[in-house]
Amino acid sequence: MSNIRITKQFSFETGHALYGYDGKCRNVHGHSYKLSVTVIGTPITETNNVKYGMVIDFSDLKKIVKAEIVDVFDHATVFNKNTPHVELAKELSDRGHNVLLVNYQPTSEMMVIDFAEKIKKHLPKTITLHSLKLQETDSSFAEWYATDNE
Template identity: 55%
Template sequence: MIRITKIFTFETAHVLYNYDGKCKNMHGHSYKLFVTVKGNPINDINNPKNGMVVDFGDIKKIVNEEIVDRWDHAVLVNGDSPHRNLGTDLEKQGHKVILCNFQPTCENMLYEIAFKIKAKLPNHVHLAYLKLHETENSYGEWFAEEN
């Protein structure tokens, strides 16, 4: 079993409904996402991906389509809270808003990222690990064996 990792960066803002600290105010982060998948390298001389668990380009395509392209320079808002009105007002003003069905914390973003990526991976490849840096020294981790 081999694990491979691809790293992504994106800029996203969020606002935390009913939070008791500074993050109750809308603010942004330069996120850094580590995506680790695992599997056995393909052992077929006739397969153009011979020797690879999965092509790094295929991981890049999945993560960009499902996460980076959607979330980059967007505002994540808890659509199940009164902040839905804030999100709707921002959309009306031309802003890119993602109305989430969760509080957009680093932790919940990891659950959403895992859900979206797992659904797109080839059958022989498994999501093993995610790490999402919200700041240089603050991050959350998601491990497949714990979920």
């Protein structure tokens, strides 16, 4: 049976600031992120299986990505918890804002690495995460490929 790649796309709004950066992105700002998640596997061949012919049900992939990424990052502000931004984060959080403190600089590159690890943990054993594409703007994106990280 052939390996088939399945891709599902997601979107979410997230704010962040890059502490120590030498450009505009050191200021708190946000993006309308677009995330493409591609998995690879062989279609189910058991004719009595309700998922017959599918690599993975798109709705099952959606549940994983929504729970791990979209519902967590959507309309949140992300800061590196190892920077003085923790003071701003605490004040925003105390005022009822959704703030995430992460162990990395919240660039698209580092976010896509984080997302890959979170998604891989929840995929069925027969499915492999092939790639992620995190689009920050219309012309800027970061990509993660399993083959680059073996």
